Amino acid sequence: MNWADTMRSGLEAITAxxxxxxxxxxxxxxxxxxxxxxxxxxxxxxASVDSAINALGTNLLIVSPGSSTTxxxxxxxxxxxxxxxxxxxxxxxxxxxPDIIGVAPQVQSEQSLVNGxxxxxxxxxxxxxxxxxxxxxxxxxxSFFTNQEVSTDANVVVLGQTTAEExxxxxxxxxxxxxxxxxxxxxxxxxxxxxxGSSNEDDMAVIPITTAxxxxxxxxxxxxxxxxxxxxxxxxxxxDEADDELLALHSINDPADADFxxxxxxxxxxxxxxxxxxxxVLLAGIAAISLLVGGIGVMNIMLVSVTERVxxxxxxxxxxxxxxxxxxxxxxxxxxxxxxxxxxxxALGVVGAEVIPNFITNKIEISGTAIAVAIVASVGIGxxxxxxxxxxxxxxxxxxxxxxx
Amino acid sequence: MSAPVPAxxxxxxxxxxxxxxxxxxxxxxxxxxxxxxxxxxPLVEFVDVWKTYMPGAEPVHALRGVSIKVYPGEYLSIVxxxxxGKSTFMNVLGCLDVPTSGRYILAGTDVSHMDExxxxxxxxxxxxFVFQQFHLLPKLNAWRNVELPLIYSGVDxxxxxxxxxxxxxxxxxxNRVDHYPNQLSGGQQQRVAVARALxxxxxxxxxDEPTGNLDSRSSEDVLAMLDELHAQxxxxxxxxxxxxxxxxxxxxxxxxxxxxVAPEGAAA
Numbered sequence: 001m002n003w004a005d006t007m008r009s010g011l012e013a014i015t016a017x018x019x020x021x022x023x024x025x026x027x028x029x030x031x032x033x034x035x036x037x038x039x040x041x042x043x044x045x046x047a048s049v050d051s052a053i054n055a056l057g058t059n060l061l062i063v064s065p066g067s068s069t070t071x072x073x074x075x076x077x078x079x080x081x082x083x084x085x086x087x088x089x090x091x092x093x094x095x096x097x098p099d100i101i102g103v104a105p106q107v108q109s110e111q112s113l114v115n116g117x118x119x120x121x122x123x124x125x126x127x128x129x130x131x132x133x134x135x136x137x138x139x140x141x142x143s144f145f146t147n148q149e150v151s152t153d154a155n156v157v158v159l160g161q162t163t164a165e166e167x168x169x170x171x172x173x174x175x176x177x178x179x180x181x182x183x184x185x186x187x188x189x190x191x192x193x194x195x196x197g198s199s200n201e202d203d204m205a206v207i208p209i210t211t212a213x214x215x216x217x218x219x220x221x222x223x224x225x226x227x228x229x230x231x232x233x234x235x236x237x238x239x240d241e242a243d244d245e246l247l248a249l250h251s252i253n254d255p256a257d258a259d260f261x262x263x264x265x266x267x268x269x270x271x272x273x274x275x276x277x278x279x280x281v282l283l284a285g286i287a288a289i290s291l292l293v294g295g296i297g298v299m300n301i302m303l304v305s306v307t308e309r310v311x312x313x314x315x316x317x318x319x320x321x322x323x324x325x326x327x328x329x330x331x332x333x334x335x336x337x338x339x340x341x342x343x344x345x346x347a348l349g350v351v352g353a354e355v356i357p358n359f360i361t362n363k364i365e366i367s368g369t370a371i372a373v374a375i376v377a378s379v380g381i382g383x384x385x386x387x388x389x390x391x392x393x394x395x396x397x398x399x400x401x402x403x404x405x
Numbered sequence: 406m407s408a409p410v411p412a413x414x415x416x417x418x419x420x421x422x423x424x425x426x427x428x429x430x431x432x433x434x435x436x437x438x439x440x441x442x443x444x445x446x447p448l449v450e451f452v453d454v455w456k457t458y459m460p461g462a463e464p465v466h467a468l469r470g471v472s473i474k475v476y477p478g479e480y481l482s483i484v485x486x487x488x489x490g491k492s493t494f495m496n497v498l499g500c501l502d503v504p505t506s507g508r509y510i511l512a513g514t515d516v517s518h519m520d521e522x523x524x525x526x527x528x529x530x531x532x533x534f535v536f537q538q539f540h541l542l543p544k545l546n547a548w549r550n551v552e553l554p555l556i557y558s559g560v561d562x563x564x565x566x567x568x569x570x571x572x573x574x575x576x577x578x579x580n581r582v583d584h585y586p587n588q589l590s591g592g593q594q595q596r597v598a599v600a601r602a603l604x605x606x607x608x609x610x611x612x613d614e615p616t617g618n619l620d621s622r623s624s625e626d627v628l629a630m631l632d633e634l635h636a637q638x639x640x641x642x643x644x645x646x647x648x649x650x651x652x653x654x655x656x657x658x659x660x661x662x663x664x665x666v667a668p669e670g671a672a673a
Contacts, residue, residue: 005556016544315540318501319601320529320557322522399501402540 001325010332013305021337024301028341028381029348031291032374036349037356038287039370042280044363049272053265057136059235061227061242062268063091066259081221082259085209087249088128088225096245099238102228104134105209109216113205114178115167122163124179124205126212134228142173142188150208157184161192162202179205182215227262235264294341295381302334302389306396313393314401327394334386335379342378346371446513448608448640449475449498454507454517456493456663467493468504469663475642477608480635482643482651485660492613494660495644499532499611500524512608529557533602537614539594541586547597548573548582554605572600576630592623599630610634612643616650628653 014021065082088105091097107126112119125131129147132138145156157179164172164186172186184207193201213220229238239262246260247253306313313326321329349371353364456468467490475481485491496502497509500516503524509517516527533554534540541550551569560568573582576596586594595615602610612631616624632653635641643654651657659666 001557002559005562009556012544311540312542315542316553316557317525318499318528318534318540319554320525320605322525322557324522325525325557397502399496402501402536 001321001328006325006328006332007336009329010336013309013333014336017305020301020304024297024337025341025344027294027297028291028338028378029294029345031287031294032342032345032378033348033352034287034290035284036346036366036370036374037352037364038283039280040349040353040364040366041362042276042283043365043367043370045279046273046276047365048363049276050269053269053272057134057226057228057265059229059232060134060265061229061235061239062263062265063225063227063242063246064261064263065221065223066261081219082250083222083225084220085213085222086220087246088222090249091225091227091242091245093245097238097241099229099234099241100227101230102130102134102226104128104131104226104228105222106131106224106226107209107212107217107221108223109212111180111205111216113163113167115169115175118166118168120163120166122160122203122205124157124207124212124216126207126209126216128209130228131206131226134226137193138191139188140191142186144188145206145208150210153210153214154208155182155184155211156187156207158188158190158206159186160190160200160202160204162200163205164189166203179207180216235266239264291377291381295338295385298334298337298382299385299389301337302330302386303392305333306330306389306393309393310396310401313396314398317396317398318402323394326396327390330390330393331383331386334390335382338378338380338382338385339375341382342375345378346374349374445476445478447474447510448477448479448512449473449642450508450510451497452508452510454497454504454509456490456497456502457505466663468497470507471664473658473665475609475640477640478635478638480631480639480641480643480655482645482654482657483660484645484648484651484657486646489660490663491644491660493663495611495613498642499534500528525557529554529605531608533605533607533610535595535598535602535610535612535615537617539586539591539598539618541594541597541601543586546583546585547578547589547600550586550597551601551604553601558605568604569600572604573597575603576600590623591619592626595619595623595627596630599627599634603634608640610639610641612641614645615643616645616647624650 063083083105085105088103091100092103104127109124109126110121111124112121113124114120128150129144132144139158140161142158144158145154148154149156157177159167159169159172167177169175169177169186172189175186176183177186178184190202190204190206209222227238227242229235242262243255243258246262247255247258250259252258313321317323317326350366353366357364451471451473454468454471455466458465458467469490471494483491483494493502497504500511500519501524503509503519504517507517508515511527512531514527516524519527528534542553545553548566548569551572552565555565555568570579570582573579576599578593578596578600581589581593581597584593586597589597595618599615602612610631615627615631619627628650631641631643635655641654643651645651
C-alpha cells in the first residue's frame with residue numbers, strides 16, 4: 001500500500017466521523033493556540049522590557065549611590081547620598097577616564113508645574129547639557145539648555161511632549177511656566193519616546209542640575225550618574241575606570257566596601273528578561289498541560305476508533321493488509337488529526353495575537369519559529385497518542401476481528 | 406494494456422477427476438489420492454495438521470491430524486456441524502491462522518510457520534474469501550469494496566478501478582458499481598463479495614457459508630455463480646452445514662471432531 005493510498009484512506013476515516021474528528025482536533029487546536037499565545041505574550045513582554053531599557057540610551061553605565069546603614073537598619077541602594085556633582089565632573093576627566101565619552105549626573109524631584117490656570121505634577125530632572133546625548137534623546141522644538149546656563153543656574157526648562165500638552169502649551173518655546181512657584185522659561189521640547197514599561201518617557205521636565213539642587217533638592221548630592229561608553233566593546237574599560245575613579249574619590253581601599261553601584265544596561269536587561277522568561281515558562285507550562293490533555297483526547301478517540309472498526313480491520317487484514325500497513329494507517333490518521341489541530345491552532349493564535357492586544361495592555365509577538373515548532377509538535381503528539389491504538393489495531397487477529405458482531 | 410479481467414491460470418477446462426484424500430479415521434488410503442490426477446501437483450496439501458488451544462488447564466484439540474490434498478480446478482465442499490472444528494480448519498486453510506503442528510503447503514509453498522506479514526501477502530495473492538456475513542465495508546461503494554485486495558498488492562489506482570469494474574461485470578453487477586452495500590440486496594452484496602474474491606485472481610476461492618444469510622433464491626443465484634466459476638477452472642472450497650448446498654460441489658467431505666470422517670455426496 002503506497003503513501004497516497006494510506007493518506008487517502010486516513011482522510012476518509014477522519015471525514016467519516018466529522019463531529020468526532022472535529023472535537024478531537026479542537027482539543028489539539030486549543031492547546032496549540034494557548035501555547036502560541038502565552039509564548040507570544042512572553043516574547044512581547046520581554047521585547048517591551050528590552051525597548052524600555054534601550055530607551056535609556058546606548059552603551060550606558062548607571063552609577064547609583066550605595067546603601068546606607070544607620071544602626072542596624074540597612075537602606076536599599078540609593079538610600080545614601082554618596083554621589084555628588086563633583087564626582088560627575090571628575091568622571092568626565094578625559095585623562096583618568098578616556099573610555100567614558102559622556103557623563104550626565106541627574107537629580108530628581110516631583111514638582112507641580114503651572115501654566116496660568118493649568119497645573120500638572122511630573123518628575124523634574126536636573127542634569128547637564130550632556131544628558132541629551134547620554135540618554136539618546138533629541139529636541140524637536142527649540143533647543144536644550146547649554147552648559148553656560150548650567151553654570152549660571154539659569155531658570156530654563158526643556159519639557160517632554162506629554163507634559164507640554166498637559167500644560168496646554170501650544171507654542172511652548174519661549175513660554176514661561178512656574179515650577180514650585182519659581183518661574184522658568186521653556187527653551188525646548190523633547191522628542192517622543194513613547195511610554196516604556198512603567199515610566200512615561202514623554203512626561204518630564206529637565207532643568208540645569210545647579211538650578212535643581214539650589215531650588216528643589218537643597219543638597220549637592222545626585223541621584224544617578226549616567227555614563228556613556230564609546231562603544232559596546234569599551235564598556236568594560238569604562239566600567240573599570242569609573243569604578244577606580246570613584247573608589248579613589250571616596251577614599252575606599254576595599255572594592256567590597258564601595259558606597260556606590262555601577263550597573264550596565266546589559267545587566268539590567270538580563271535581570272528583566274530572566275524575570276519575564278520565568279513568567280513565560282510558567283504560562284507556557286500551563287498551556288502545555290492543555291496540549292497534553294488534547295493529546296490524550298487523540299489517544300482516546302483513536303482507541304474508540306480501533307474498537308469500533310475491529311471488523312473493518314479484520315477484513316482488511318484478511319484481504320492482505322499486513323500488520324505494518326495497519327499500523328501505518330492508524331498512525332497517519334492520528335498524526336493527521338494532530339496536524340490539522342496544530343494548523344488551526346496556529347491560525348487561531350495568529351488571529352488572537354491581533355485581537356487580544358486591543359483588550360489588554362500587553363503586546364503579543366508571534367514568531368514563525370513558534371508556529372513551526374507548534375505544528376511539528378502537534379504532529380508529534382498525534383503520533384505518540386496514536387502509537388498504542390495503532391499497535392493494538394496491528395496486533396488484532398483477523399479471525400477474532402471478523403467474528404465480532 | 407492488460408484486460409480488466411485477469412486471465413485464469415491453471416488447467417482451466419479440466420473438470421477432471423481430481424482427487425481428495427482425507428485421512429484420520431477415514432479408511433481411504435492416502436496413496437490413492439494421486440492416482441486420478443497424476444498431471445498436477447496439489448494446490449492445497451495438509452499433512453497431519455493439529456490445532457490445539459489452551460483456553461484453560463486442559464488442551465482443546467480443534468484439529469486432530471487433518472491430512473488432505475486439493476488439486477487445481479477442484480470444487481470441494483466440506484460439511485460439518487458447528488463445533489466440529491471446521492471453522493478452525495477454514496481459518497488455517499485461509500492462512501488466517503497457523504497450525505500447532507503438521508504442515509500446510511499452499512501452491513507449493515509451506516505456509517505453516519509464516520509470520521503475520523508473510524501470511525498477509527499469501528492471503529492477498531492466493532486466496533479469495535467469500536464470507537457468510539459478506540463483510541463489505543459500508544462506507545465504500547461496490548467497486549471500491551472490490552478494489553480493496555488490489556490496494557494491498559500495490560496496484561495503481563487506474564488499474565484497480567478497471568479490474569474492479571471487470572470483476573463486477575463478471576458477477577452481473579455492472580449497473581450497481583456505485584451503489585453502497587445498504588442499497589443492495591443480500592444476494593447482490595454477496596455477488597460484490599464474490600467479485601472482491603476474484604479481483605486479485607487467487608489460486609483458491611474459499612467460501613465460508615456463503616448462503617447462510619441469503620433467501621433460497623439468492624442462495625441459488627450465488628451457488629450458480631460458484632458453479633460457473635468452477636466451470637471456468639477455479640479451485641473452490643465451500644464450507645457449509647447444509648447438505649443440499651454441499652451437494653452442489655463436485656466432491657463433498659464430512660468434518661467431525663476435528664477431522665474428516667467420511668465422504669459425503671459421492672463424487673461426480
